[in-house]
Amino acid sequence: xxxxxxxxxxxxxxxxxxxxxxxxxxxxxxxxxxxxxxxxxxxxxxxxxxxxxxxxxxxxxxxxxxxxxxxxxxxxxxxxxxxxxxxxxxxxxxxxxxxxxxxxxxxxxxxxxxxxxxxxxxxxxxxxxxxxxxxxxxxxxxxxxxxxxxxxxxxxxxxxxxxxxxxxxxxxxxxxxxxxxxxxxxxxxxxxxxxxxxxxxxxxxxxxxxxxxxxxxxxxxxxxxxxxxxxxxxxxxxxxxxxxxxxxxxxxxxxxxxxxxxxxxxxxxxxxxxxxxxxxxxxxxxxxxxxxxxxxxxxxxxxxxxxxxxxxxxxxxxxxxxxxxxxxxxxxxxxxxxxxxxxxxxxxxxxxxxxxxxxxxxxxxxxxxxxxxxxxxxxxxxxxxxxxxxxxxxxxxxxxxxxxxxxxxxxxxxxxxxxxxxxxxxxxxxxxxxxxxxxxxxxxxxxxxxxxxxxxxxxxxxxxxxxxxxxxxxxxxxxxxxxxxxxxxxxxxxxxxxxxxxxxxxxxxxxxxxxxxxxxxxxxxxxxxxxxxxxxxxxxxxxxxxxxxxxxxxxxxxxxxxxxxxxxxxxxxxxxxxxxxxxxxxxxxxxxxxxxxxxxxxxxxxxxxxxxxxxxxxxxxxxxxxxxxxxxxxxxxxxxxxxxxxxxxxxxxxxxxxxxxxxxxxxxxxxxxxxxxxxxxxxxxxxxxxxxxxxxxxxxxxxxxxxxxxxxxxxxxxxxxxxxxxxxxxxxxxxxxxxxxxxxxxxxxxxxxxxxxxxxxxxxxxxxxxxxxxxxxxx
DNA sequence: GAGCACTGC
Numbered sequence: 103x104x105x106x107x108x109x110x111x112x113x114x115x116x117x118x119x120x121x122x123x124x125x126x127x128x129x130x131x132x133x134x135x136x137x138x139x140x141x142x143x144x145x146x147x148x149x150x151x152x153x154x155x156x157x158x159x160x161x162x163x164x165x166x167x168x169x170x171x172x173x174x175x176x177x178x179x180x181x182x183x184x185x186x187x188x189x190x191x192x193x194x195x196x197x198x199x200x201x202x203x204x205x206x207x208x209x210x211x212x213x214x215x216x217x218x219x220x221x222x223x224x225x226x227x228x229x230x231x232x233x234x235x236x237x238x239x240x241x242x243x244x245x246x247x248x249x250x251x252x253x254x255x256x257x258x259x260x261x262x263x264x265x266x267x268x269x270x271x272x273x274x275x276x277x278x279x280x281x282x283x284x285x286x287x288x289x290x291x292x293x294x295x296x297x298x299x300x301x302x303x304x305x306x307x308x309x310x311x312x313x314x315x316x317x318x319x320x321x322x323x324x325x326x327x328x329x330x331x332x333x334x335x336x337x338x339x340x341x342x343x344x345x346x347x348x349x350x351x352x353x354x355x356x357x358x359x360x361x362x363x364x365x366x367x368x369x370x371x372x373x374x375x376x377x378x379x380x381x382x383x384x385x386x387x388x389x390x391x392x393x394x395x396x397x398x399x400x401x402x403x404x405x406x407x408x409x410x411x412x413x414x415x416x417x418x419x420x421x422x423x424x425x426x427x428x429x430x431x432x433x434x435x436x437x438x439x440x441x442x443x444x445x446x447x448x449x450x451x452x453x454x455x456x457x458x459x460x461x462x463x464x465x466x467x468x469x470x471x472x473x474x475x476x477x478x479x480x481x482x483x484x485x486x487x488x489x490x491x492x493x494x495x496x497x498x499x500x501x502x503x504x505x506x507x508x509x510x511x512x513x514x515x516x517x518x519x520x521x522x523x524x525x526x527x528x529x530x531x532x533x534x535x536x537x538x539x540x541x542x543x544x545x546x547x548x549x550x551x552x553x554x555x556x557x558x559x560x561x562x563x564x565x566x567x568x569x570x571x572x573x574x575x576x577x578x579x580x581x582x583x584x585x586x587x588x589x590x591x592x593x594x595x596x597x598x599x600x601x602x603x604x605x606x607x608x609x610x611x612x613x614x615x616x617x618x619x620x621x622x623x624x625x626x627x628x629x630x631x632x633x634x635x636x637x638x639x640x641x642x643x644x645x646x647x648x649x650x651x652x653x654x655x656x657x658x659x660x661x662x663x664x665x666x667x668x669x670x671x672x673x674x675x676x677x678x679x680x681x682x683x684x685x686x687x688x689x690x691x692x693x694x695x696x697x698x699x700x701x702x703x704x705x706x707x708x709x710x711x712x713x714x715x716x717x718x719x720x721x722x723x724x725x726x727x728x729x730x731x732x733x734x735x736x737x738x739x740x741x742x743x744x745x746x747x748x749x750x751x752x753x754x755x756x757x758x759x760x761x762x763x764x765x766x767x768x769x770x771x772x773x774x775x776x777x778x779x780x781x782x783x784x785x786x787x788x789x790x791x792x793x794x795x796x797x798x799x800x801x802x803x804x805x806x807x808x809x810x811x812x813x814x815x816x817x818x819x820x821x822x823x824x825x826x827x828x829x830x831x832x833x834x835x836x837x838x839x840x841x842x843x844x845x846x847x848x849x850x851x852x853x854x855x856x857x858x859x860x861x862x863x864x865x866x867x868x869x870x871x872x873x874x875x876x877x878x879x880x881x
Numbered sequence: 882g883a884g885c886a887c888t889g890c
Contacts, residue, residue, distance in 0.1 A: 251888065251889080252888065252889080253888090253889080279889090279890095280889075280890055296888095296889060296890080297889075298888090298889040298890045299889085299890070301890075323888090325887095325888065325889075326888090326889085327888085327889060327890085422886075423885070423886065424884085424885070424886085425884075425885095461885095461886080462885090462886075462887065462888095463885075463886095489886055489887080490886055490887060491886080491887070493887090494887085494888090495887070495888080510887095511885070511886040511887095512886065512887095513885075513886065513887090522885095524885060524886080526886095568887095568888090576890095632890090633889085633890035634890085662890095664887090665885095669885090737890090830882085830883090831882095832883085832884075833882070833883040833884055834883090834884065834885095838882075838883085839882075852885075854884075854885080855883085855884085858883095858884085860885090
């Protein structure tokens, strides 16, 4: 396989720094397992988008890797120590950052303009430095908000900046993400938050009066929530906050024009980054023609790169999905020892390849493996086969070579059909550059692209933004909640389109969130408050009137956690499926929602964390995921209480079998010193005697998913009740092989090789008729 | 009878 070197401005920036690497927090934690606790608030490096910390924590907290670090008492630093450390960071690191070196000029622009668009490349220090520059000019009692698309980024940036500023986290510098707020309303001047959090705040304070500066970071990622925020901000500065609100839109790639135009030609600043150069290579035309299978190409390239590049530096390959990755890993596992032997025979010093998969649906303990350092004496090279997760969410140290298939999987919502399609498509130029940049984080790197140079030129500059390819019923509800009257002509950064908006509004109307006149109903107000998709909110609200709120809450909480049930790997699949089947006597009859309820009951019924972890392991369920289920359930419960005081009566109804049961907190704290004093009333606890009122529960779900139903046909196939399309039960469903349901309801309709219903339940035809009549009343 | 990329409240 032959590559052509690309010698044009596509390669990353060229400045070369002697970057001194700090200790890797992950390794530190491992080494210190049995030592005295260390004061640990050290940082990986100067890159401002370093966001592995919480990720690693989450990984570390899984089953066999639970090192209990969170529970070790850390000594608090004194003010003096905090200041000294801040001073050291200032002299040794901050002053060398490109943003710091251009401080005066940047500040001049910010002072002179209400909106500034700042393009800062990776490692420029934009996310950590610019907010700090602004702190002195903040009016007393006001704040700076910096938004991030991801939780991990908000948390780790706040930690970093607090250290630089010389304060404990949560004082002058803090953060706010779901389930974790470390900010002080009075003290905090600089707050890092997820853009979802700021949007929540906007729903209660429509003018965001507590903020004087808003910094929207990573705007180029164009998540739905970022787009919405930018739209609201534009309205604000054109209206009620046209005087005392300043806005900085930060972005890493050249999408600046769009942002600048959106904000009436705001000035654009460009700050160079600090990464190492990466050389890009493309396939020759001939090789490109020979290419039949992307997995095969990846493997051939990897072997070639491993053969021709000197020892040292790992390989990162981008593939579209789990299927391709698993296939590649299996092949490499077989091939690698054979190659090793053959190299040895020929007396060639070529490293052995160690293949490692990485994707979101992989168990945390397996994800962790990509961070493990190989034994340097063993003459091995890691080859990580990853999805898009390695493009933004996870940074893997040690990567020097990137192999890019140029493909990714994308989910596209077809609003006219009410289904999602999952397609494998070419990535954008911006994605390509982001991917190749992964090779240049620690030293010069190389990136091999499995397509022609001419093909690169034909790629779209940017990926399609989320807002035009996703279901927007939830964003529309937020707009309504904030009081936007004319949604079609709202200040969309990019409009999802008239049709999508109309279909979305109709959806909200049929859920009872909007009135005939298109006004927000009382029910809509409640739905907007819940941190759920409108469909699920409707299910919960319905359940409150039917005395099955506890069971429904359990299930909704489970549905809110992604990758709770993992795909068992092929060799254990049959065993795990059988275990799940045996553990769910009702689920195998009534479907996946009831199965989740049964699993929930089993999980909280187990007496110790150890048993819970063991059970999760056997069932191929993430323990971490279940911890989130419990958090989400608790949060939803709080919201519901606020929404409806009459809930107390439900509470009475459902307050049973609490005695002799330890709360989850008690289980987690077992063996700890302090006793859990506030015996958190486990309010609407369990339904009486663990009996599940299956009919009521499923009917509640029908109120949210009436359109997601299909009728059983005489030939044992199913046809959707809306359009009559044939739909199949997804193989991941517990009732995949059950053919006798008169009708089914599902929470998701995905088209891959054909139409699949996911998360399927058996329902009766009469229920469907009842609910369809009931839903009609809103019309 | 066969398989889903990634976030967020």
